[in-house]
Amino acid sequence: MRLSKYLLVLLLPVLCMFACSKDKNAAEPAPGIVGKWYLKKYQTRTYKNEVLVKDTSRANYTPADFEVFGSDGSGYTSNFTPSGETALIQYKYTLNGNVLVINRTTPAFYEGTYTVITLTNSSLEVSYESSITLNGDHYRGIDNISFKRE
Numbered sequence: 712m713r714l715s716k717y718l719l720v721l722l723l724p725v726l727c728m729f730a731c732s733k734d735k736n737a738a739e740p741a742p743g744i745v746g747k748w749y750l751k752k753y754q755t756r757t758y759k760n761e762v763l764v765k766d767t768s769r770a771n772y773t774p775a776d777f778e779v780f781g782s783d784g785s786g787y788t789s790n791f792t793p794s795g796e797t798a799l800i801q802y803k804y805t806l807n808g809n810v811l812v813i814n815r816t817t818p819a820f821y822e823g824t825y826t827v828i829t830l831t832n833s834s835l836e837v838s839y840e841s842s843i844t845l846n847g848d849h850y851r852g853i854d855n856i857s858f859k860r861e
Contacts, residue, residue, distance in 0.1 A: 748858035
């Protein structure tokens with residue numbers, strides 16, 4: 712009887728340890744925007760009266776071209792300038808669902824509201840739309856900006 716009590720006392724912690732296991736079906740946390748994002752591609756399409764008149768893109772960015780989104784809603788952009796220097800510009804941002812609002816114009820962003828198209832642990836793509844009517848013609852611009860987290 713005494714031996715079975717000792718065995719029970721010794722086996723109980725071992726059983727508890729193996730009874731607890733990681734839930735392999737647990738949901739992964741949603742990817743967040745906080746962190747450092749390297750600019751990879753900037754595409755601009757311009758429409759006049761809904762007809763595409765210009766489509767340009769740039770993808771030759773350097774490691775000095777990036778955005779940092781802080782957990783406190785602050786951010787900054789790093790941009791390699793034509794003179795060979797790196798410029799840093801601070802801003803504030805909010806992200807609510809797929810709506811990203813930037814409060815200051817930077818080399819990568821206009822001040823305004825963006826739609827988040829893709830947000831994964833390694834990829835961020837946002838879109839910005841603007842429009843104006845001039846002399847009866849309707850002009851619309853769409854900028855798509857792609858970033859990678861490395």
